[in-house]
Amino acid sequence: MNMRKVTYGILLILGIFVVGYLVYFILQGHDDSASEAINDKNIIEASKYPGVDLVTEITETKKYNIAMHYPKFKGEKANAEIEGYVSSIKEDFLAKVDENKKYIKDYVPELSLSMEIYPVMENVYSIVFSEENYVVGANAQQKGKVYLVDTKKGDFIQPTEIFKDTKQNREQLYVLLNQAFKESKEYSPLLLEGELENWAQDPDNHFKGMYLKGKSAVFQFDKYEVTAGAAGMPKISIPLDQMQNLLTDEWKEKLQIKNDKKETPKNSDDKNIAKGEKTDIDKHSSKGVKRVALTFDDGPHPKNTLKILELLKKYDAKATFFMLGNRVDFYPDVVKKIADQGHELGNHTWDHKDLTTLSTAEAIQEVERTNQAIKSAAGREPTVFRPPYGARNKAVENAISMPTVLWTIDTLDWKSHNPDQILKIVKENVKDGSIILMHDIHKTTVEAVEPVLKYLKKEGYECVTVSEL
Incomplete structure (x- = not known):
């Protein structure tokens, strides 16, 4: 009788061990990122811009490659916004890879997020993101996003704080953008005037894609948004002295153009x-x-x-x-x-x-x-x-x-x-x-x-x- 109980006990322990092993194996089998990761790193480095660090995330697997560069600030609010944006891009890309896995055979899908920083004034920067991903189809998908950040306050500046968002100003902005597009040898043949006019008249876009660079306002558009696809993500620059009527009084004072002399870099021999x-x-x-x-x-x-x-x-x-x-x-x-x-x-x-x-x-x-x-x-x-x-x-x-x-x-x-x-x-x-x-x-x-x-x-x-x- 005692021997029978011992035997049952041994079999019960073995059964629990086997079930546990199978559960572990199944869970491991579903952890694609862990089993297939080739190169995975997250680096934070100080940059030459005060108050801005550079984050580099690289993930290389057998199924996809991701390379992302984005800023890190001292303010929690600004960081939360940027990290949310970066996470959403990554999640959308991975979902698209998963949805199209049966069509992906002879190549590895790629996601790239790069950025540029333009100092506007002390503690204020334009952050310009360029996203490019290729999963399926003939062409890579391209998108952009811009932020104006005040690193001292740890918060973002909205374009509507800089420009007065009125119907009259939007009409004037359309005239300026349309003229700039037509003067561009690169973009003029690819401009979709109707789409540009719709963009300018839409009160919900809040001057989306606008950032400050030097003494100009730059408008960045997504691929296909106002031009044919061959233009990629067009950027149109308009001097601020042509837009003074559109500026709020506060920013007209901050961005006042005086003695606008460009510093000439020293020439090397x-x-x-x-x-x-x-x-x-x-x-x-x-x-x-x-x-x-x-x-x-x-x-x-x-x-x-x-x-x-x-x-x-x-x-x-x-x-x-x-x-x-x-x-x-x-x-x-x-x-x-x-x-x-x-x-x-x-x-x-x-x-x-x-x-x-x-x-x-x-x-x-x-x-x-x-x-x-x-x-x-x-x-x-x-x-x-x-x-x-x-x-x-x-x-x-x-x-x-x-x-x-x-x-x-x-x-x-x-x-x-x-x-x-x-x-x-x-x-x-x-x-x-x-x-x-x-x-x-x-x-x-x-x-x-x-x-x-x-x-x-x-x-x-x-x-x-x-x-x-």
């Missing part, structure tokens, strides 16, 4: 720069020396890039930095140091979009904006270009004048986050003429740089820029 680059090339052109090129993508980073520069200087090594324009805008001082220390400046587009999914005009804009940002920070434009994901086609190559440089060794630093693994890949694959790909946005990559430099020096390799290679 291009001849001296070219001569300096040639001297560097001559210095590294000794025959019989094995050469490799270290390249760093997706920066600059306010801490990691500076540490890498110190290590490169320590080992008398040169490198090439393929930088994102939206990060150059945040960290111009780091870009200046890269240039001043003799490293090569590379263009990696404005916000890491796959150029093969864009129109030629959009692809050119991604590259040209980055060229200008780098030139503004360093005094000279980049000399080489690397397309995000290595994605390119004839249209992209024909549109870009710089040499396109890919890589021969992918250290997979973004995936492993393991300095030992990064070094192992270099050891197993390096040879004379190798181009090594790393990312200076990862702390673990910084930890790998010195062991890599030590190994290359020991094996008789000289680290040069890709152009020198």
Whole structure:
């Protein structure tokens, strides 16, 4: 009798264990993000703008890729609004991916949220978001959103606080916008006048999409909102001195235009720069020396890039930095140091979009904006270009004048986050003429740089820029 009870007890315990294991297995099977995550990070960094930090969220899985950049303020109210906006974008994208999973076969859906910041006055900024996602269909979906934020108050400024929202003012605004569109060579053939008029007359839009930049008000429209799709998300700028009748008395005083002289940036001596680059090339052109090129993508980073520069200087090594324009805008001082220390400046587009999914005009804009940002920070434009994901086609190559440089060794630093693994890949694959790909946005990559430099020096390799290679 006692033996029978013991047997029943053992069977009961085993049954509970099996059921528990099955429940755990089922739950794990439904946790797609945990089981399929390839790269998942959330980074908060200080920016050059007082009171504004930069949040970077990267999620890469087998089913989708997400890259989001947005600001973080001191005020809880402002942060709650921004975080709600970011969360809604992400949720809508994931829902769309789930709804269309049976149609998604040979590609990975992508969501990109980038931002730009324009100082208006002390503690006041225009925050301009650009959202792009591709799940299904022929074209990527593009949307924008703007905020005017007072970081001291920790709250947002509504466009209707700046402009008097009356029927007469809306009619005047339509005339100004219509004229500006027609004077634009880019947008004039694509303008849908009826849609623009409807937008201007709609009292519920509250000047949606308006932000301040310099001495102008900029109106950003969604794709297809007032133009044909080929225009993307058009932006029309109207000088504030043409809009003084529309301004409230308070903001007319704040934005009064006096002695409007644009500061002329200091010109660099291009001849001296070219001569300096040639001297560097001559210095590294000794025959019989094995050469490799270290390249760093997706920066600059306010801490990691500076540490890498110190290590490169320590080992008398040169490198090439393929930088994102939206990060150059945040960290111009780091870009200046890269240039001043003799490293090569590379263009990696404005916000890491796959150029093969864009129109030629959009692809050119991604590259040209980055060229200008780098030139503004360093005094000279980049000399080489690397397309995000290595994605390119004839249209992209024909549109870009710089040499396109890919890589021969992918250290997979973004995936492993393991300095030992990064070094192992270099050891197993390096040879004379190798181009090594790393990312200076990862702390673990910084930890790998010195062991890599030590190994290359020991094996008789000289680290040069890709152009020198």
